[in-house]
Amino acid sequence: MKSIEELSEIRQRTLEEIKLRKDRNYTGKEKHVLVCGGTGCTSSHSMEIIKRLEEKIKEKNIQNVRVVRTGCFGLCARGPIIVVRPEDTFYAMAKVEDVDEIVEKHLVGGEIVERLLCKDIDGTAVKSLDDLNFYKKQHRVVLKNCGLIDPENIDEYIAFDGYKALEKVLTSMTPEEVIKEVSDSGLRGRGGAGFPTGRKWEFAKNSVADQKYVACNADEGDPGAFMDRSVLEGDPHSIVEAMAIAAYAIGATKGYVYVRAEYPIAVKRLQIAIDQAQEYGLLGKNIMGKGFEFDLEIRLGAGAFVCGEETALMESVEGKRGEPRPRPPFPAVKGLFGKPTLLNNVETYANITQIILNGASWFASIGTEKSKGTKVFALGGNINNVGLVEVPMGITLREIVYDIGGGIPNGRKFKAAQTGGPSGGCIPEEHLDTPIDYESLIAIGSMMGSGGLIIMDDSTCMVNLARFFLDFTVDESCGKCPPCRIGTKRMLEILEKMVAGKGQVGDVEKLEKLALNIKRSSLCGLGQTAPNPVLSTIRYFREEYDAHIKEKRCPSGECKAMTKVMIDKEKCKGCSACSRKCPVNAIQGELKQPFEIDQDKCIKCGVCIATCPFKAISRV
């Protein structure tokens, strides 16, 4: 076990070594080459880049340069990302073959490799990460260590004030004071519902039992979301430390982190962090010599969306089929193994150490009146800067889309944004200036959700979008209660009919009736929110539904079933090229006479359109 003095000594020593990563005025000779080791960049070969960097540096016998594998920098669209500090040079989309040039030119020659510099949306190359528009409106609290430290090295975490919050709590705060600080900060749950975190801690504290648990929800089932994964990959100790603080506050001695098994890197780094914390005596008995006991265990989930719901998660941790339990009893009274349990989301926990160290009023100064702090979003879809962004609450969607996200690619127009994933709703252009906070999003029929933010351009069919999300929930419904199990299926069937051009007048009303009852009658949050994407698209894009139903037309052109592929008899020369390419033999005709497409056979694949040398075939 390390004493507080020893930890302090480690902090000083390591900070000396790595402070150049933060210090823009550093004038020493050391350089750190930071390479993103998040899931995105890893899949585009950042590990090979690290290996090659290390080989090359050794080969050239370069002193004073260190290669560091970090967590996510956020700008995933331009991965793999390499940042050289202290000068803060930002190389994007680097390849293994580029490594030699970086080493020779930059690390040896001191000259920036211009061609590899990250380019902003307007095409200008930026020298420093700070110059990128992508980062200018961001505010990193949760992600402060991501892209800065080696997540597998506890000393680096300690260097940047790691485990200092735990030290503060154990040496100078009562559990009541900890909870008061969290309450005063105004922090609300980042897992979706936005429940005040301090209040939740208080409930758990007030439950009397021989054993209590703290748990962390890292299931992250929202399709396209990867905020929690990035925190676990880039700064796992921040979760370990926060859970220890929570355990101290509510009187728990054991914790579980529920992570989906599809997150192998996150699982590995979290396990390393737990092992290291145990080795340093930051987990286990008598932590920091203060008589506080707490230990942590990872439980792997198989990736069911419903297992992110708190009671289903607990069933799953207990080894049972992941199905929600009725509430009450609430987890704070009867949670894991029938004992009082505090469950928070990864991102919620990731704020805790900062709140303890900087104080509730510091945290409360960020954001809006009712939504304090920052929110991390996984920005995806039809947007230039796909990636991870952390913004202060209250920022507008317009700022996220255009200033941070760099706008819509391919010269297309913004149509809508989806927050809250399959439980959320769409936000149309008219609401682009809505501030992002819990209440405002609810008011316009969407929700904060856990942080998935999908941008759609004008080629997106909103009926098909609703169908897509319903398809997801039908697949992910656990099946325990009939409104969700059968009701969502019936909604999906209606939507499938619509996109196939078989919608009927009255179908929208049917959807609305089903939606209302599914929302009101379902057992858990999955069913209670499943109809939201349908309701919000009806609310804002009713005319698209009507076009599908009444005119059998898809205004965006996305619903293929509603288009016909036709040959223009005037232009067709009867060359038979299309007929030979058609995969389903739908095109017949006599040579030198206009050919014809059998609409019953046609699968609308478009091969003929591309084949025709006379541009005689088109979709109508």
Added chain:
Amino acid sequence: MDKVKITIDGIEMEVPKTYTILDAAREANVDIPTLCHLKDINEIGACRMCIVEVEGARGFVTSCVMPVSDGMVVRTNTPAIRDARKTTLELLLSNHNRSCLTCVRSGNCELQALARKLNVEGIEFEGEKTKTSIDDLSPSIVRDNSKCILCKRCVAVCKKVQEVSAINTMNRGFKSEIGSACNKSLNDVPCSLCGQCIEACPTGALREKDATQKVWEALNNPELYVIVQTAPAVRAAIGEEFGMPIGTLATNEMVAGLKRLGFNKVFDTNTGADLTIMEEGTELIERINNNGVFPMITSCSPGWVRYAESNYPDLLDHLSSAKSPHQMFGAILKSYYAEKENIDPKKMFVVSVMPCVAKKSESEREEMEVDGVRDVDAVLTTREAARMMKEAGVDLSKIEGAPFDNPMGDASGAGAIFGTTGGVMEAALRTVKEILTGEPLDKIDFEEVRGEKGIKEATIKIGDKDIKVAIAHGLGNAKRIMDMIRDGNAPYHFVEIMACPGGCVMGGGQPICDAKTRATVDVRKLRAEALYKLDKELPIRKSHENPVIKKLYEEYLEKPGSHKAHKLLHTSYHPRHYFENE
């Protein structure tokens, strides 16, 4: 007890604070519909039928799991609630096969009743149905998942009461289906075939494997001499199928009804029970005198036997080798009785009416025959017997009763109480004590082995010996006893085990009571009381004093445990393995 004041639909009441809203509503005679709820067994809030509005609560409240609190104002009958329940029910029906006209549970189906009660007049949201399967491979239980509403009452009973856990939900969402591990049939997993799942099922998704056709064919076959025997517990429940109150003893009506079906003879399995006591009692006395394997455990419950073979293959020598009463009786009918009456045993067809579905599987066991002649040819449950009577236009509530046929008809009171938990033990003690001490009993009733407690223990003084006994009913309780034995901590000489909680009166072949009746009426007690009453009223209450039994030994079997008795009346057990690499 702490009480709270609440208001339900304007009715003010004071109820214990441990109540749920549903409990309170039932007390106030406010009928809240339920489908998945089985009191104390399945309280999972899944079916969404029992939703209510509570003043101040966000959204609808699930009344079957929501505890009452002081000042609570509940509304069970608002337009929104009615609308929501109806829509949910319509959704359930849209995925149900709705073959009510030809369903065995028609008229006794909670789903059907609810559809009427909620005035469902059409199904607004029709669509695809879940692809489901039928499991009819076991001799006892048929599962047709196209009728299943996934209330999971069967799963809960199997897991929480029987602690067998042979079934659970497979797949997810719209593809969900109840089934067993690796999609195996109930026949091929460690299911005891007790049939408690059938008793729990609100619909026709679970039922017994039908034997009525086979019995009709036998009755129609002029070549066959068809004998029916009825188990003790059947008479205490069959009246319910004809609208008689729970707990009605309908012995003579049942016999008359069976005669109307055309059976050549109607005999009483209670006589077989008396015979079982002679053989099993003798085995116990032998074990006591020769320091045999203890405890000895009863073997008359076939669900229990299959459970033991599946889960305690190492302890099978604890089971008495005595066959169960109806198998013994079948073997005697096709030997002693056939000889006496000069009937070719191969042309004799023996039907057992049982409160049990496991008996169907028992009667098909390889061991259950003597010299190529099966002991029993068909097993009907109480429900099936009632169905045959109805088909034949027989109404037990309006029939003139008739006595069992002789010479095999008169049984003792000891045989009668076989049908309830503790009954076999009591019957055995009456005989064993009298034989061992050689003195008549001063008291015939052994109250200490009666009652609903899951595991009952008693020490009986027999001469200078203290005989320790235990009684377990329900396989969860059986499991606890067996684990004690395995750990060497069971101090007993003799243990009675019944697979079904409450014993045969609550068997898997008995008339099915809906969830509300189960929650509000002590069905077990009423049915058991009927049998204890019968016992009290009979002139002969000890198996060894039954003149039929005495004569049988004199004329045919010589003495209990004789070579001939062993050949006809005893059996053996074998370990069961279900999964490879076990």
